[in-house]
Amino acid sequence: MINKVGNLDITEGLDMDSDMVMDVVKELNRIIADDQILLDVPMKDYTSMRVGGNAKVLVLPSTVSEIAEIIKLLNNYIIPYYVIGNGTNLIFSDYGYNGVIIKLSDNFSSMTVDGNVITSRSGASIVSVSNLACENSLSGLEFAAGIPGTVGGAVVMNAGAYDGEMKDVVFETTCIDNAAGIVRLGCEDMQFGYRTSRMQKENLIVLEVKMRLREGNKDEIRSKMKELNRRRREKQPLNYPSSGSIFKRPAGHYAGKLIEDAGLKGYRIGGAQVSDKHCGFIINTGTATASDVIELIELVKRRVFETSGVILQQEVKILGG
Ligand SMILES: Cc1cc2nc3c(=O)[nH]c(=O)nc-3n(C[C@H](O)[C@H](O)[C@H](O)COP(=O)(O)OP(=O)(O)OC[C@H]3O[C@@H](n4cnc5c(N)ncnc54)[C@H](O)[C@@H]3O)c2cc1C
Structure with a gap:
């Protein structure tokens, strides 16, 4: 998460040398247990594209107060941090991440149902x-x-x-901001748009989400879910590591069609390949590095612009360096 402390962009903050890592880990240990702190963590194991270098530290908080205390601590040390969930829309560079990854997934995942409202912590799948x-x-x-x-x-x-x-x-x-303050946002505050939200624009960490659903028929709901998953399996290269659709859908077009029309179906750089099942996906054929994937993304953007005049925008986020 690109964090601000006063006017200082914390991504330009201190590099974590080994002394600082040890100091921070000692302090983190006052907030969370040993098994919630991982060191020198390969981000390829925490992202669905299965590429990328190591993060200095990865933490697995399980309560709101742990998350708040961790943010305060990292602000004090001026250390960059970034929040991830399941890493299915993220690529870390081969250089990894010189800071602390806060992972909110199974460790922070309780859910409750009350009438037609489901309340879920942000880490639930x-x-x-x-x-x-x-x-x-x-x-x-x-859906x-x-x-x-x-x-x-x-x-x-x-x-x-x-x-x-x-x-x-x-x-x-319910979110937490960069100063560890709790912020509650209603419908009109969340500024949802196509693959975007206020939480994304303002780097708010989502803690809890309330969803209002409609009463329905269980069998019909189940068969719709099955049908949508069948369509996914038919259209998407789910047997390879990927980050889903790499690009947003450009107005009036489909990214996959533009990429296919640019002659890039199946195109490879190293172990990264434009899927020949769905050209909007880039897959890791087994040996891809983050550099292969990033180079291929840039090539696709260039070729699509040359052949169609459309500027593709990334949906997937690329981090680290
Ligand atoms: C095979 C496949 C199919 C996919 N299909 C779809 C699809 O149909 N539709 C679709 O929209 N997407 C799809 N995706 C992309 C991806 O699954 C979604 O964008 C998903 O919502 C990302 O969730 P995540 O937990 O993996 O987030 P991550 O990849 O971990 O993070 C994505 C972004 O969200 C931020 N973030 C994560 N958790 C929090 C939090 N608690 N608070 C604040 N910020 C947070 C991260 O900082 C990052 O900026 C697909 C991906 C794959 C691999």
């Missing part, structure tokens, strides 16, 4: 929330049944598929 909705005969989250991210990642990205988007169901989020 959106698939499990979608299943919980189905079990309770609640309709509205069928999310095959999205591999967390609720936090899905809200921040306003994830969507098959005519559904998170903005259709989310009516309140």
Whole structure:
């Protein structure tokens, strides 16, 4: 997360040398247990593209107060930090990340149902929330049944598929800001747009999400989820590591079609390949580095612009250096 301390952009803050890592770990240990602090962590193990170098530190907080204390500590030390969920829309460079990754997923994932409202911590997988909705005969989250991210990642990205988007169901989020203050946002405050939100623009960390659903028929909900997942399996290269669609859908076009028309179906750089099943996906054929993937993304943008005049914008986020 690009963080501000006064006028200082914390990504330009201190590099974490080994003395500083040890100091910070000692302080982190006052907030969370040993097994919630990982050192020198390969980010390829925490992202679905399975590429990228190491992060100096990765923490797994499990309560709001732990998250708040960690942010205060990192601000005091002027150390860069970045929040991740399941890493399904993220690529870390081969140089890794010289700071602290705060991972909010299984460690921060409780959910409750009250009538037609589901309240979920941000680390719950959106698939499990979608299943919980189905079990309770609640309709509205069928579209999310095959999205591999967390609720936090899905809200921040306003994830969507098959005519559904998170903005259709989310009516309140509780976030924490860069100064560790709690912020509660209602519908009108969240500024959802196509794959964007106020939380994304303002680097707010999502803690909890409330979703309002409609009463429905459990069998119909389940069969819709199954059908959407069948369509996914048919169209998407799910047997390879990827970050899903690399590019946003340009107005009036489909990214995959533009890429295919540019002659790039199956095009490879190193171990990264434009999927020949769905050209909007770049897959890791097994040996890709982050540099292969990033080079291929840049080449695709260039060629598509040359052949169609359309400027592709990335949906996936690239970090580190
Ligand atoms: C096979 C495949 C299929 C996919 N299909 C779809 C699809 O149909 N529709 C779609 O929209 N996306 C799709 N995606 C992309 C991705 O799953 C979504 O964007 C998802 O919502 C990202 O969630 P995540 O937890 O993995 O986020 P991450 O990749 O970990 O993070 C993505 C962004 O969200 C931020 N973030 C994560 N958690 C939090 C939090 N708690 N608070 C604040 N910021 C946070 C991160 O800082 C980062 O900027 C697909 C990806 C794959 C690999």
